[in-house]
Amino acid sequence: MKFDFESALDKVLDKLDSWLETLLTMLPNMAVSVLLFVVFMILAKLAQKVLVRIFERASDNKLLENLFSTLIYYCVLGIGMFIILGILKLDKAVTSLLAGVGVVGLALGFAFQDIAANFVSGIILAFRRPSKIGDVISVKDFMGTVIQTNLRVTVIKTFQGQEVYIPNKDVLQSPIVNYTASGQRRIDLGVGVSYGDDLNKVQDLVLKVIKGLDGLIRPDDIIFDYYEFGSSSINFYIRFWIEYPDQPGFLAMRNSAVKAIKEAFDENDITIPFPIRTLDFGIKGGEKLSEMPIQMAANEKK
Structure with missing residues (x-):
């Protein structure tokens, strides 16, 4: 069987012409998408700053402040990404992508269940708030001053000068003695x-x-x-x-x-x-x- 080089070359050139034509057609949409991405990045930052200022006036809970400011930032970015993908006519790709993300997320949830447990525990502690920055507490045989809290760990500085990073899951499941409350x-x-x-x-x-x-x-x-x-x-x-x-x-x-x-x-x-x-x-x-x-x-x- 003889290979038809000219026919194969014509098919490749036709395909490249089709891609080039599609690219030229999509250039305006791509330019709009890039512009929208920059706009939504700015909007996400502004929304985060506004929420932080409002939250600082209403409460001094830094953990909740970090949680909500991060959520609002990624929510605004997420909305922007859906709009951009719609402009680029990638709706079906988005659906497939979300399905894939769900499967991957389920697998990662089993693989990193301790990290997920600490994250959820951090959210619960943010609402229950058994301690705040500067409080003297005792958790799991460690006693000291709370110097930092986030969605993964609670950091206390012992009276001997060491910093102890206690996973939020352990903090939530252990008795907490708050000497300052x-x-x-x-x-x-x-x-x-x-x-x-x-x-x-x-x-x-x-x-x-x-x-x-x-x-x-x-x-x-x-x-x-x-x-x-x-x-x-x-x-x-x-x-x-x-x-x-x-x-x-x-x-x-x-x-x-x-x-x-x-x-x-x-x-x-x-x-x-x-x-x-x-x-x-x-x-x-x-x-x-x-x-x-x-x-x-x-x-x-x-």
Whole structure:
């Protein structure tokens, strides 16, 4: 079979002429499409900025602000792309493309379900808002100040200076302790006194000391309770409230309370005892060391 080179060349040239003719016909539409794309890019940026300004006046929730500003940006761009594809007469291609995107999106959803879970959790946290930037929180054994939140992670800075990135899925599923939400925090301070001290005197003295501390709030809510007969002391808790703007303030207040109680005990001859151990010798106990057979044999040798 002989190959007809001229016939094949004519077919190729006809096809190229057809494409060129289509290109020339579509040039005005392509120019309009490029112009519309630039216009919709500008409109998307403007819509994003307008929404951010409106949201800043209505709320200080940065996570929701980022979420809605991103959504409005891509919504405007999406509308623009559908209009542009319609001008280019690619409606059928758009339908096929959307179907393909749906299948690919389903496959990626299974492959990256953790990322999707963090994203959805970020949206839920944006609406529930258990914490905000600057709050002191505790999540999954990490305690620190919230310095950043987005749709994937919550970032806290620990009091040791490390930044911890906690996935939003873990934040949503774990207990969150927000120490800043109420603006107050209770200090529970454990102390022990000697069995020989007057317990009523100790209680009156400690209450007086705590009420005299600078920074104390809710003085009527101070709680003093003896709770244990310890091995060498009678132990009690003194519980009192302070304002809680930050963790250093909490530590400073607890430090002041410890020093004030110690000084008051020293001035009033109240003892904070050391641990005491009583050694009993012999099977039944109660025998003096000097009366033990071993010690007596040693004394006889001398």
